[in-house]
Amino acid sequence: MIEPQEGAALAADPYSIAQDEADPLQAHFHEGIAPDEIEQVFHLKRAAPTLHAFTALFHGTQDGVLVRLLVLRELAADTAASSFSRADINQKFAYLIPESLETVLNRLRTHGLLAWDAPAAVYRITPMARNVLAALDTLLSVGQIEADEAEMGFLLSQVAGAQAVGGVTVQQLKHLLGRLVELTEEFRDAIASGSEFRLRTSQAKWHMACDWVEKGSEILRKITSDERADAATHKAAQAIGRAQSALLNMQGMFSRALNQIERQRVHLGQSGLSTTDVKRWLLAHEDLASLAEGAMDRPVMPLFGTPAEMIDVAEAELLAQRPVAAGPTGLPSGEDAPLTINDNPAMAAELDDWIKRLADFANLGNFPEFSESGPKAVAIQESLLPASFAVASYRASLLPLLGDPAEANLQGPTAELARLPVKFEARDEMIKLDDPEIAAISIATLSLDLESGTPDE
Numbered sequence: 001m002i003e004p005q006e007g008a009a010l011a012a013d014p015y016s017i018a019q020d021e022a023d024p025l026q027a028h029f030h031e032g033i034a035p036d037e038i039e040q041v042f043h044l045k046r047a048a049p050t051l052h053a054f055t056a057l058f059h060g061t062q063d064g065v066l067v068r069l070l071v072l073r074e075l076a077a078d079t080a081a082s083s084f085s086r087a088d089i090n091q092k093f094a095y096l097i098p099e100s101l102e103t104v105l106n107r108l109r110t111h112g113l114l115a116w117d118a119p120a121a122v123y124r125i126t127p128m129a130r131n132v133l134a135a136l137d138t139l140l141s142v143g144q145i146e147a148d149e150a151e152m153g154f155l156l157s158q159v160a161g162a163q164a165v166g167g168v169t170v171q172q173l174k175h176l177l178g179r180l181v182e183l184t185e186e187f188r189d190a191i192a193s194g195s196e197f198r199l200r201t202s203q204a205k206w207h208m209a210c211d212w213v214e215k216g217s218e219i220l221r222k223i224t225s226d227e228r229a230d231a232a233t234h235k236a237a238q239a240i241g242r243a244q245s246a247l248l249n250m251q252g253m254f255s256r257a258l259n260q261i262e263r264q265r266v267h268l269g270q271s272g273l274s275t276t277d278v279k280r281w282l283l284a285h286e287d288l289a290s291l292a293e294g295a296m297d298r299p300v301m302p303l304f305g306t307p308a309e310m311i312d313v314a315e316a317e318l319l320a321q322r323p324v325a326a327g328p329t330g331l332p333s334g335e336d337a338p339l340t341i342n343d344n345p346a347m348a349a350e351l352d353d354w355i356k357r358l359a360d361f362a363n364l365g366n367f368p369e370f371s372e373s374g375p376k377a378v379a380i381q382e383s384l385l386p387a388s389f390a391v392a393s394y395r396a397s398l399l400p401l402l403g404d405p406a407e408a409n410l411q412g413p414t415a416e417l418a419r420l421p422v423k424f425e426a427r428d429e430m431i432k433l434d435d436p437e438i439a440a441i442s443i444a445t446l447s448l449d450l451e452s453g454t455p456d457e
Helices: 005-011 014-022 039-046 048-058 062-077 086-092 098-110 127-142 147-164 170-193 196-224 231-248 251-263 275-283 288-292 307-320 346-359 380-384 389-401 413-418
Strands: 114-117 122-125 377-379 422-432 440-448
Touching: 039 048, 048 062, 048 098, 048 127, 062 086, 062 098, 062 122, 062 127, 086 098, 098 114, 147 170, 170 196, 170 231, 170 251, 196 231, 196 251, 196 275, 346 389, 346 413, 377 380, 380 389, 380 422, 380 440, 389 413
Parallel strands: none
Antiparallel strands: 114 122, 377 440, 422 440
């Protein structure tokens, strides 16, 4: 006859019984508090057979756990037969040594995961074992995808499966709600940090979370419209809906934070590069120390001094350089302050010169004039060159400001540049140049924007 599952788990679990006698549950609570009066303790005690099954699988070393799961999963995956003789098991696990296989079978049988049918002399997988393996397989299959996606996917799959069979619990909904609250706090911390890289990473994670929110909205609508659900379930579902709304409303916060970083971006000199470009380039190298190879002629030789040498040096300095008492010498004679001229930075001077070149069309033969005879557009290289690579790059970086209405409403040289009646048009193609500084440049033109009026206007 097949051994009853609960009887096998409770009657043949000497370890748990001995542990309860040595460490009773009451010893963990304050005096005067009965563990059975706590609701969660009652639910956990009621699930004692399931907990014993998990204890049988996961108690001990990690290698032992892997072997037990291997044997149980292999037996449960064989659907050709509902029972297994010992000869079948020995043949199936021929790669395990007999002693280890015997130990695993005894443990699984003792805790009710395998049932021994004495008259037929065969082993059978118990329903408890299949439930445990089904839960583990769900978690293991979801764990093969990205960690963040796996967390939301597993929690949502549990809620969806329970709702499909009409058994969703408040605890399952609270687990999903807790994860949504954690994600919202994580995104708010990323926005408050002001880090561009952290913001972009969190934004990608936010998009992934929104995909799960969209999938879970339909499930929540079914839960809230279910007349059989109690008040606590409805309350938890409504709280999840509010958490999802707060999560979806963070798109504007991400956009504002990234726009603020874009406005405050720092450029390195006249190179056209920003600190973000440098950091992205550094992150692309796995070994930053390798960048220093060949940069130093010889390694750094550290010098160490013992206390004896330090005392000798301090004594010599003390005796050789005694302070000499000097009498009052009066105030020093006055001197004229040096005359300094506050020159404008080279970049500001270059910007002023560039604005004059674009504004004074009549005096420059290579720019369009406000006349019928003059050309209406010129190639970009004719306006940027001749110049060094740094100056040409700086000028090119200012071209997108032409005609920018937001910049034109401000004050300063760049606003004056934006108000010029000149349009900048570029294409995704390159043209080679015969220039000592610039080898190639994007195909682009500067044209006269007659709709914006004359310079006088």
